[in-house]
Amino acid sequence: MATQHSRSAARLMMAPAVFVLLVWMLVPLCLTLWFSVMDYRPMRGTFDCCEGLGNYTRFVTSSSFQDAVVTTLMMVGGILLITVIGGILLALLLDQPIWGQGPVRILVIAPFFVMPTVSALVWKNMFMNPVNGLFAHLWRGLGMEPIDWLSQLPLFSIILIVAWMWLPFATLILLTSVQSMSSEQLEAAEMDGAGAFSRFFYMILPHMARAITVVILIQTIFLLSIFAEIFVTTGGAFGTRTLTYLVYQRVIESQNVGLGSAGGIIAVILANIVALVLMRIVGKNLDA
Amino acid sequence: MARAITTQRKITLTAVAWIIALLIFFPILWTILTSFKTEADAIADPPLFLNFHWTLENYAVVQDRSDYMRYLWNSIAIAVGSTALGILIAVPAAWSMAFVPGKKTKDILLWMLSTKMLPAVGVLYPIRLILIQTGLLDTKGALIVILTLINLPIIVWMLYTYFKEIPGEILEAARMDGATLRSEILYVLTPMAVPGIASTVLLNIILAWNEAFWTLTLTTVDAAPLTAFIASYSSPEGLFYAKLSAASTMAIAPILIMGWFSQKQLVRGLTFGAVK
Amino acid sequence: MGRITLDKVRKAFGDVEVIPPLDLTIEDGEFVVFVGPSGCGKSTLLRLIAGLEDVSGGQIRIDGEDATMVPPAKRGLAMVFQSYALYPHMSVKKNIAFPMKMAGMPQDEQERRIASAAKALNLTDYLDRRPGQLSGGQRQRVAIGRAIVREPAAFLFDEPLSNLDAALRHGMRLEISELHERLTTTMVYVTHDQVEAMTMADKIVVLQAGVIEQVGSPLELYRAPLNKFVAGFIGSPKMNFLEGEEAAKRNAHTIGIRPEHLTMSTTEGAWRGTVGVAEHLGADTFLHIHPDSARSETMTIRVDGSVTARHGDVVWLSPQEENIHRFDETGLRIA
Numbered sequence: 001m002a003t004q005h006s007r008s009a010a011r012l013m014m015a016p017a018v019f020v021l022l023v024w025m026l027v028p029l030c031l032t033l034w035f036s037v038m039d040y041r042p043m044r045g046t047f048d049c050c051e052g053l054g055n056y057t058r059f060v061t062s063s064s065f066q067d068a069v070v071t072t073l074m075m076v077g078g079i080l081l082i083t084v085i086g087g088i089l090l091a092l093l094l095d096q097p098i099w100g101q102g103p104v105r106i107l108v109i110a111p112f113f114v115m116p117t118v119s120a121l122v123w124k125n126m127f128m129n130p131v132n133g134l135f136a137h138l139w140r141g142l143g144m145e146p147i148d149w150l151s152q153l154p155l156f157s158i159i160l161i162v163a164w165m166w167l168p169f170a171t172l173i174l175l176t177s178v179q180s181m182s183s184e185q186l187e188a189a190e191m192d193g194a195g196a197f198s199r200f201f202y203m204i205l206p207h208m209a210r211a212i213t214v215v216i217l218i219q220t221i222f223l224l225s226i227f228a229e230i231f232v233t234t235g236g237a238f239g240t241r242t243l244t245y246l247v248y249q250r251v252i253e254s255q256n257v258g259l260g261s262a263g264g265i266i267a268v269i270l271a272n273i274v275a276l277v278l279m280r281i282v283g284k285n286l287d288a
Numbered sequence: 289m290a291r292a293i294t295t296q297r298k299i300t301l302t303a304v305a306w307i308i309a310l311l312i313f314f315p316i317l318w319t320i321l322t323s324f325k326t327e328a329d330a331i332a333d334p335p336l337f338l339n340f341h342w343t344l345e346n347y348a349v350v351q352d353r354s355d356y357m358r359y360l361w362n363s364i365a366i367a368v369g370s371t372a373l374g375i376l377i378a379v380p381a382a383w384s385m386a387f388v389p390g391k392k393t394k395d396i397l398l399w400m401l402s403t404k405m406l407p408a409v410g411v412l413y414p415i416r417l418i419l420i421q422t423g424l425l426d427t428k429g430a431l432i433v434i435l436t437l438i439n440l441p442i443i444v445w446m447l448y449t450y451f452k453e454i455p456g457e458i459l460e461a462a463r464m465d466g467a468t469l470r471s472e473i474l475y476v477l478t479p480m481a482v483p484g485i486a487s488t489v490l491l492n493i494i495l496a497w498n499e500a501f502w503t504l505t506l507t508t509v510d511a512a513p514l515t516a517f518i519a520s521y522s523s524p525e526g527l528f529y530a531k532l533s534a535a536s537t538m539a540i541a542p543i544l545i546m547g548w549f550s551q552k553q554l555v556r557g558l559t560f561g562a563v564k
Numbered sequence: 565m566g567r568i569t570l571d572k573v574r575k576a577f578g579d580v581e582v583i584p585p586l587d588l589t590i591e592d593g594e595f596v597v598f599v600g601p602s603g604c605g606k607s608t609l610l611r612l613i614a615g616l617e618d619v620s621g622g623q624i625r626i627d628g629e630d631a632t633m634v635p636p637a638k639r640g641l642a643m644v645f646q647s648y649a650l651y652p653h654m655s656v657k658k659n660i661a662f663p664m665k666m667a668g669m670p671q672d673e674q675e676r677r678i679a680s681a682a683k684a685l686n687l688t689d690y691l692d693r694r695p696g697q698l699s700g701g702q703r704q705r706v707a708i709g710r711a712i713v714r715e716p717a718a719f720l721f722d723e724p725l726s727n728l729d730a731a732l733r734h735g736m737r738l739e740i741s742e743l744h745e746r747l748t749t750t751m752v753y754v755t756h757d758q759v760e761a762m763t764m765a766d767k768i769v770v771l772q773a774g775v776i777e778q779v780g781s782p783l784e785l786y787r788a789p790l791n792k793f794v795a796g797f798i799g800s801p802k803m804n805f806l807e808g809e810e811a812a813k814r815n816a817h818t819i820g821i822r823p824e825h826l827t828m829s830t831t832e833g834a835w836r837g838t839v840g841v842a843e844h845l846g847a848d849t850f851l852h853i854h855p856d857s858a859r860s861e862t863m864t865i866r867v868d869g870s871v872t873a874r875h876g877d878v879v880w881l882s883p884q885e886e887n888i889h890r891f892d893e894t895g896l897r898i899a
Contacts, residue, residue, distance in 0.1 A: 003618045005635055009469055010388035013380030017444060018396065020377065024437040025403050028411030028418075035413065090308065098302040106548060107309040110316055113543045115498035117518045118536045122319050126529055132331040134318070141334065167312065221404050228500030228515070232522040247409045252505070257413050264410030275405040279398045460616050461649035465663035465710070466637035475662075479653040 029268070036261035055262035064246055065263070069270075072242040075159060076223045080216060082163040087170030087215065088208070092200075094171070095178045109168040116165065116228040123161045124150060124233045154238035162229055166222075170215045177211035178204065217278050224271055243267050316540075323347070323533035331529060346534035353531075354517060356538055363513035363542075365428050366503070367496040370435035371489055374443045377436070379485075382447035383473060387456055397448065400441040408438070408501050419506065428511045431503060435496045442495070443488055450484025451477070487556045490546070494554075497543050514539040565627045566717035566750030567592045568613060573622035575608055575774075582608055583774035585622060590718075590752060590767075592627075595744050598754045599761040599797070600771035606754045607722055609771070613752065614720050615639050626717060637666070642711035643720040646727065648703045650695040650710075657682075657691040660709045667714075674713075681709040684743075701732045708743070718750035725760065737763060758798055762786070770794050792895040795820050801850055803889070804863045810835075816890035816898055823850065823866040825887035828873075833880025837863065839873050849873075853881060 037050055059065055094104065111119070127134050128149035136146035149157040181204060189203050225244055234240045241249070247267055251260030310317075321337070329340040350356065385393050415434070419425040454477065462476045478485070500515045507516055518539050521532050547554055568590040575583040583605045590596050598606040611617045613624060615636035624632050631639050642663075650659050657678060664674045682688045685705040695703055704724060711719055721740070725733045741764050744751050755761055761768050762782045770777040770785065770793070778790045782798075789795035795803050803820045811819045827833070828851070837855040840862060846869055853863045865881060873879060890898040 003616065003635075005618075006388050006469075007390070010384035010390075014384040014396070017377050017381035017400070017440060020437060021400055021403050021440060025406060028414040029406075031414035031417070032411055093301070093305055093308070096301045096305070097298060098305045099298070100302070100306065102551075104305050104309040106551060107313040109554075110313050110544065110547070113494060113498075113547045114316065114540050115515055115518070115543075116500045117504075117515050117522075118319075118539050119315070121518060121521060121532060122315055122536055125532060126318065126322065127315065132529065134335060137335055164312070164315070221401075224405065225408055225501060227409075228504065228519075231500075231504065232519060244407055244409045247407070248412070251409070251413045261410075261413060264407065264412075267407040268410045271405050271407050272402070275402045279402060455647055455649065457645045457647050457649040458651060460636075461643065461645055461710075462651075462662070463616070464614060464636050464641070464643045465714075466666035467662075468666075471666060476651055480651070482653075 032261045032264050032268075035257050036265050038258045040258040040261070041256050055258045056266070059250075059259055059263045059266060064241065065243075065266075067239065068241050068243045068246040071155065071239060072224070072244070074155060075162075075226065075240075075242060076220060078155075078159040079163045079166060079223055080219060082159065083166045083170040083219065084212060084215060086163070086167050087174045088205075088212075090167070090171040091174035091178050092204075094175050108171055111165050112168040114165065117232055119165055120161055120229040120232045123157075123164075128157055150234055151238055154234050154240045158226075158229055158233060158240055161233070162223070162226060166219055170219070173211050173215050174208060177208045181207050213281055217281075220274065220278060224274070243270070316544075319533045319536050321533075322530055323537045325530050325533075327528070327530045329530075346530045347538070349531055350535045350538065354520065356517070359512060359514045359517040360538075360542070362428060362511055363497055363515075366431050366435060366511075366513055367493045369428070369432040370439065370496045371443075371492040373432060373436045374440050374492060375447075375485065375489065378440060378443040378447050379473065379478070381444050382451050383477065385444075385448050386451035386454075387459055397445060400444055404438065404441045412505060416506065425506060426508045426511050431506060431511055431513075434502050434506070435499055438499070438502070439492050439495055443492055446488045446491070447481070447484065450481055450488070453484075454480050483553060483556070486550075486553045490550055490554050494543055494547070565592055566590075567627050568718060568750065568752070569623075569625040569628075570609075570613070571623040571625065573609075573612060573624060574620050575605075575612060575617065576620045581620075581774070583612075586774070586776060588769065588776065588779070590750060592750055593748045595741075595751045595753065595764060595766045596769060597761040597765035597767070598752070598769050598771055599756065599758055600777075601797075602756055604771045605774035606756075606771050608774075610643075610720055610722055610752060610754045614641055614643050640714075640717040641720055642714045642716035642718075643722065644704075644707045644711050644724045646723040648695075648707040648724075648727075650703055650706055652695055655692050655694055656687060656698070656706050656709075659695065659706055660713055663710060663714045677713040678709075681712045684712070684746075685709050700728050701736060704728065704736055705739075708740075712743075712747075716749065718752060721751065721753040723754055723756070725755070726757075740764065759800060762798065768798075770797060788897070789889065790897050792818060792820065792891050795889055795891075795897075801864045801866065811890075814888065814890055817893040818891040818895070820889040820891065821883045821887065823864040825884045826863070826865040827882050827884070828865055828867055828871070829880045829882070830877070831880065833882040835863075835881045837879060837881065839875055839877045839879060842873060842875065844869065851879075853879065855881075 036055055037052060039049075039055075090108065094101070094108070098104065125133070130136055130146050130148035133146075133149075135149065139146040147153065186199060186203060189199050194202065226242060227244055227248070230240055230242065230245050243263075244267065247260050247263040249260075250256050250263055254260075323346055324342045324344070325336070325340050326343055326345075329336050385397060416425065419427075419430050424430040458480070459472055459476060462472045467476065497513075498515070500519075503513050503515045504519060507513070518535060521528065521535055570586060570588040572585040572587060573583065574581070574585045586609075598609060600606050608617065612619050615631070615634060619632060622632075623630060626639060626641075651662065654662065660678050660681060661674050664677065678691070679688075682691055685708060687702070687705055687709060690698060690702060690706075695706065698706065707724070724740075725736050728736060737760060740751075740753075744764075753760075753764065765782055767779060768782055768785055769779050772793055778785060778794045785794060785798045789798060792805070796805070799822055801823050803822050804826075805818050805820050807818050811817060835855050835857070837853040840852040840854050842852070843850040849867050849869050849871055851865050851867060851873055853865060855863060863881065867873075892898055
């Protein structure tokens with residue numbers, strides 16, 4: 001619905017954004033692709049052609065790769081599960097008439113403002129430390145043996161920390177969605193004899209479907225690249241090495257750029273598969 | 289719902305909501321409290337809540353150890369710079385998508401979003417190499433550009449959703465009234481979209497402020513922002529909880545304060561414009 | 565001056581042709597109304613004239629000059645939108661001033677025109693308000709004010725009254741008509757409401773599926789509709805159509821008779837039927853009659869408000885023969 005003139009103006013105005021993103025995506029990706037078929041270890045001064053697919057086979061067949069994929073899936077899945085379910089419950093609670101709705105909302109969204117390095121360090125030291133952490137004090141106070149969270153339950157601990165940071169976001173989006181539910185619809189359902197549970201499952205939950213997809217999409221985008229939380233807590237030890245972290249270690253820590261680049265390309269491919277699936281779902285939901 | 293709610297029910301709900309909210313907020317509260325304790329008080333068992341010896345010495349120690357103001361300035365420059373640059377590129381793009389949609393518009397938008405899914409680690413080494421070669425490693429300029437690029441899809445998407453709420457007839461009226469494209473965007477669209485733009489700006493300042501992958505891997509000294517300032521506390525060193533807390537408080541305080549002052553826009557921004 | 569000529573103008577969205585090639589001339593100073601059911605292409609046609617859409621073929625001339633490729637701002641036309649399209653962040657005064665500001669008009673001239681437009685439209689007390697603080701009718705007047713100050717060659721109205729309630733709509737209809745009398749500028753007005761078309765227009769253009777069905781003055785359209793579509797569309801309540809025996813008797817495929825051209829009797833007449841719903845409007849009463857012979861589903865008749873007829877009464881209807889319209893099998897009028 002526009003004229004030729006405005007259409008060409010539109011194309012011109014869109015160009016910078018498309019161009020910079022294209023460059024941003026393609027140039028480094030091509031370099032990575034190139035490195036991934038080389039034997040490139042800068043510390044030893046090797047930069048030899050050509051490994052072919054050698055780096056890829058070595059990366060994929062190593063047991064650390066499979067572990068990393070599983071760890072990544074468990075981490076992202078666990079965080080999504082906690083934040084979505086917790087978010088729905090919290091949203092329903094905050095939608096109720098209570099005193100001090102404003103302050104409560106501020107308190108609940110605060111963790112989102114905390115930078116990942118800070119929250120990881122605070123949780124690691126002040127809460128999860130087996131000697132001086134608050135949890136250790138609590139456990140001892142209850143007469144139990146303190147848990148060394150980050151070495152005994154490392155994956156769970158990281159999931160907990162990250163879920164704490166993302167719960168506010170999920171809650172807020174879901175709360176907005178609950179509040180937009182028409183109360184007439186709910187009253188109609190009540191007149192039709194629907195109890196609280198049927199109202200939730202047949203009316204409220206379907207109404208929230210779009211918001212839940214948005215939460216899952218945006219969180220997945222950010223969660224796939226979790227880095228700082230692992231970097232400052234376990235450093236990838238104790239089975240908390242995600243794919244992102246594994247590639248980081250190969251490239252930066254062991255300076256095997258060829259191998260790491262192959263891993264990077266694989267990570268990109270896997271992420272794109274996830275992205276494709278999510279985009280399909282969201283693309284549909286965006287119309288609604 | 290226009291219905292009488294019993295006072296008792298309201299009291300119960302209020303109590304439950306406040307307890308949960310305080311639990312969620314507790315780690316932040318505890319960090320702030322600990323920053324005013326002595327190191328010995330910080331690890332006391334049972335923990336001391338308010339009845340400890342209040343002190344500011346941790347802040348002095350942290351400032352002595354590393355120059356807080358320099359990190360703060362870097363964080364501000366990077367967050368504000370990348371957001372401003374992003375908005376500048378994104379406003380025209382979002383205008384095109386919202387008001388002159390074509391068959392490909394949605395595909396382009398989803399493609400932009402998908403670049404956000406590109407694992408940064410996959411391109412880390414080439415980016416580092418390029419920056420080393422050009423002498424841009426550890427400069428604010430490089431970080432501003434990179435953070436602009438990684439947040440651009442989100443900015444475009446948010447602005448797009450806000451712009452779409454503005455009726456196209458108003459822009460057509462401006463066109464009939466003789467406005468050029470520039471005045472149409474400057475005098476009509478932008479003023480009408482101010483709340484949406486404000487939300488976008490706020491959210492992106494937070495995202496850029498808290499971004500920790502690129503800021504940790506591409507800076508060493510000169511351009512290091514607060515994320516790096518904090519990361520230097522990642523290896524334990526004797527009794528350091530109170531100092532860690534002081535440093536943490538200093539790192540998150542600017543954003544917390546900004547967040548509380550602009551709560552309304554921020555809450556709107558936090559939904560990424562995706563849910564009304 | 566404001567003479568608009570459409571020469572074989574055509575519009576397609578992709579493969580869908582919404583307006584097949586069409587010719588139309590709007591004379592200077594005329595009040596022309598485009599009327600038709602929703603989706604008939606009337607708004608698209610207006611947007612083509614405005615320049616908000618590109619034509620897919622043909623030529624648009626304004627005062628003899630080819631304006632087909634001229635951008636909307638340069639055509640010298642002003643438009644009043646259905647949603648008024650006021651700038652919500654500007655005061656009434658700034659809204660009205662916006663087109664003059666864009667044109668770079670001197671400040672004192674702007675002030676003068678704003679003052680006179682505000683006076684004419686009763687907006688003087690509201691100049692500092694924002695559109696959000698105004699009632700629907702006032703917003704409408706601001707939109708008109710913004711159009712007037714440009715002193716355009718022609719005004720374009722896109723269903724401007726459809727967001728107003730019935731009483732206001734009537735008032736605004738009179739105001740726009742008066743405005744036309746005073747300014748004598750060309751006005752092109754789009755509506756789906758045939759009452760607006762009949763009461764305001766010098767010339768009505770009836771559209772259906774992008775095709776002009778008939779062009780003429782309100783009374784021409786009422787008295788001599790060119791086809792069944794126009795006959796059914798113009799006039800309220802709608803014309804009654806009958807087929808079969810009664811039509812054949814009058815050498816036609818279909819005959820049409822308006823509700824006001826039927827007479828009713830309780831004792832004798834041409835067609836016998838029973839009264840269904842009776843709509844009492846006060847001065848008039850509309851009766852919906854179910855005829856005994858099912859040549860037409862129901863027939864509507866307009867009678868004086870004093871007539872008392874109740875549901876189920878048996879009545880006789882007779883047409884005024886001189887007011888019967890005859891149509892052939894393709895729906896065209898038989899002269």
